[in-house]
Amino acid sequence: xxxxxTVGQQxxxxxxxxAAKHPHLQVNGVLLxxxxxxxxxxxxxxxxxxxxxxxxxxxxxxxxxxxxxxESLELQLVGYYQACERLDDTALAPxxxxxxxxxxxxxxxxxxxxxxxxxxxxxxxxxxxxxxAQSPSxxxxxxxxxxxVTPFSxxxxxxxxxxxSPAHAVSLVRDQQLHxxxxxxxxxxxxxxxxxxxxxxxxxxxxxx
Amino acid sequence: MSAxxxxxxxxxANYRIHNTRASHEVVEKGKVLLNSNGxxxxxxxxxxxxxxxxxxxxxxxxYEIADECLRRLATKFPESPRVDxxxxxxxxATQPPEVALKFYNELLQTDSSNAAIYKRRISVxxxxxxxxxxxxxxxEYLDTFYSDVEGWVELAELYSxxxxxxxxxxALSHALLLAPQNPFYVLQFAETAxxxxxxxxxxxxxxxxxxxxxxxxxxxxxxxxxxxxAWYGVKLCCRALTERTCSSASDxxxxxxxDLLDELSTERxxxxxxxxxxxxDSSRELVLSWMGPSDRTGGRPRFIH
Numbered sequence: 033x034x035x036x037x038t039v040g041q042q043x044x045x046x047x048x049x050x051a052a053k054h055p056h057l058q059v060n061g062v063l064l065x066x067x068x069x070x071x072x073x074x075x076x077x078x079x080x081x082x083x084x085x086x087x088x089x090x091x092x093x094x095x096x097x098x099x100x101x102x103e104s105l106e107l108q109l110v111g112y113y114q115a116c117e118r119l120d121d122t123a124l125a126p127x128x129x130x131x132x133x134x135x136x137x138x139x140x141x142x143x144x145x146x147x148x149x150x151x152x153x154x155x156x157x158x159x160x161x162x163x164x165a166q167s168p169s170x171x172x173x174x175x176x177x178x179x180x181v182t183p184f185s186x187x188x189x190x191x192x193x194x195x196x197s198p199a200h201a202v203s204l205v206r207d208q209q210l211h212x213x214x215x216x217x218x219x220x221x222x223x224x225x226x227x228x229x230x231x232x233x234x235x236x237x238x239x240x241x
Numbered sequence: 242m243s244a245x246x247x248x249x250x251x252x253x254a255n256y257r258i259h260n261t262r263a264s265h266e267v268v269e270k271g272k273v274l275l276n277s278n279g280x281x282x283x284x285x286x287x288x289x290x291x292x293x294x295x296x297x298x299x300x301x302x303x304y305e306i307a308d309e310c311l312r313r314l315a316t317k318f319p320e321s322p323r324v325d326x327x328x329x330x331x332x333x334a335t336q337p338p339e340v341a342l343k344f345y346n347e348l349l350q351t352d353s354s355n356a357a358i359y360k361r362r363i364s365v366x367x368x369x370x371x372x373x374x375x376x377x378x379x380x381e382y383l384d385t386f387y388s389d390v391e392g393w394v395e396l397a398e399l400y401s402x403x404x405x406x407x408x409x410x411x412a413l414s415h416a417l418l419l420a421p422q423n424p425f426y427v428l429q430f431a432e433t434a435x436x437x438x439x440x441x442x443x444x445x446x447x448x449x450x451x452x453x454x455x456x457x458x459x460x461x462x463x464x465x466x467x468x469x470x471a472w473y474g475v476k477l478c479c480r481a482l483t484e485r486t487c488s489s490a491s492d493x494x495x496x497x498x499x500d501l502l503d504e505l506s507t508e509r510x511x512x513x514x515x516x517x518x519x520x521x522d523s524s525r526e527l528v529l530s531w532m533g534p535s536d537r538t539g540g541r542p543r544f545i546h
């Protein structure tokens with residue numbers, strides 16, 4: 033039976049901010065959450081890289097640290113996200129498959145999201161393309177619901193816990209430039225005072241998970 | 242306006258020197274200058290400024306400003322190869338890629354020595370998703386324009402994005418021949434070698450990067466910036482070398498005193514975190530727990546100063 037996935041507002045905002053901060057680069061990160069009664073609740077996101085995204089050493093370290101951080105919050109790593117360099121590219125990069133498979137070893141319902149570069153920024157579109165795999169060693173494919181329901185539209189196994197998350201994200205970037213206060217592991221490696229795990233400074237005071 | 246003009250000009254000049262891509266800011270500051278005819282105060286810098294503003298404007302899709310800058314540049318420098326490149330970039334922004342490619346091909350037929358046009362063509366191919374063709378053309382370009390360090394680095398990144406990590410290290414080795422003192426290229430080589438599963442080579446290059454960076458710095462200082470990244474890399478390599486058998490495609494020997502390197506890299510990274518205040522205790526704790534015991538017996542890590 034198909035598992036349901038919900039993306040919480042904090043996770044959505046962080047994914048969005050990461051992509052918005054580096055519009056001409058590939059960015060990636062992991063998703064934190066837990067499974068509750070058959071639904072995977074994606075609660076938070078931890079951004080990893082925007083630089084040398086095909087290279088593995090810092091990715092491995094970041095992944096390890098993010099996993100420990102998840103444990104400290106009593107959550108698990110439940111997925112991976114990436115934004116591609118080109119707007120029209122919606123493929124999961126080879127490095128993305130590797131990380132997603134690694135996450136799947138620890139959480140069998142792991143999901144990978146590729147940000148839809150053409151749709152992101154429109155207030156009524158989640159612009160997240162889900163990828164799922166049968167097992168950690170099989171390939172990842174874009175998911176389509178039965179009956180060809182678009183992910184994140186009514187009736188889909190994928191939903192946003194707050195339907196206004198995309199609109200909220202757009203206005204926070206456009207009007208408050210909150211994404212400029214956002215930092216990932218790459219940023220943290222240059223300046224260890226950057227809070228890449230929590231990114232509290234970039235979150236609006238009214239964010240709910 | 243006059244109070245902030247010198248500082249705006251300074252910022253823009255800094256961005257030009259460091260090739261910073263802060264397009265929104267450049268357009269915000271630059272359009273004021275453009276409209277108020279402030280460019281006359283820039284003297285010879287006016288043209289570099291107009292080029293910078295044109296590029297930034299294209300980046301944020303403000304084509305009105307871009308076209309105005311281009312118009313002024315084309316008037317001052319008719320038939321300039323540099324202005325041709327800018328016209329091509331402007332074309333890429335709103336025309337189909339084939340139109341830009343045709344424009345570039347025509348330019349190259351007239352002047353086959355314009356390196357920038359070859360690179361624009363490769364950029365367009367990348368944007369069209371034609372990675373293989375872009376890699377072929379970039380390799381051919383580098384056969385002719387061998388000393389283009391950035392070209393070699395770009396080639397390495399393209400190879401890495403296609404999982405061809407050994408080819409990437411080969412490309413980077415050319416970059417290192419041309420710029421042996423650049424720690425960023427050495428670091429990129431180290432990380433690429435690690436990804437290619439040549440851990441001894443990665444270790445050697447992480448140490449070389451640190452050697453280059455720390456040459457002018459006293460041993461007791463707190464690691465910052467790229468050094469932190471390199472020390473993390475050394476620690477990761479130590480862990481890999483002790484936890485599993487690592488082969489080296491490049492036949493790089495294992496480092497001696499692996500346990501000392503392990504202790505040293507642990508201490509260096511943790512010292513970097515000593516600058517964080519109380520607010521970041523949890524972040525430091527997390528790194529500490531990741532470090533694990535750094536001597537063989539599994540006891541508490543010893544920090545040697």
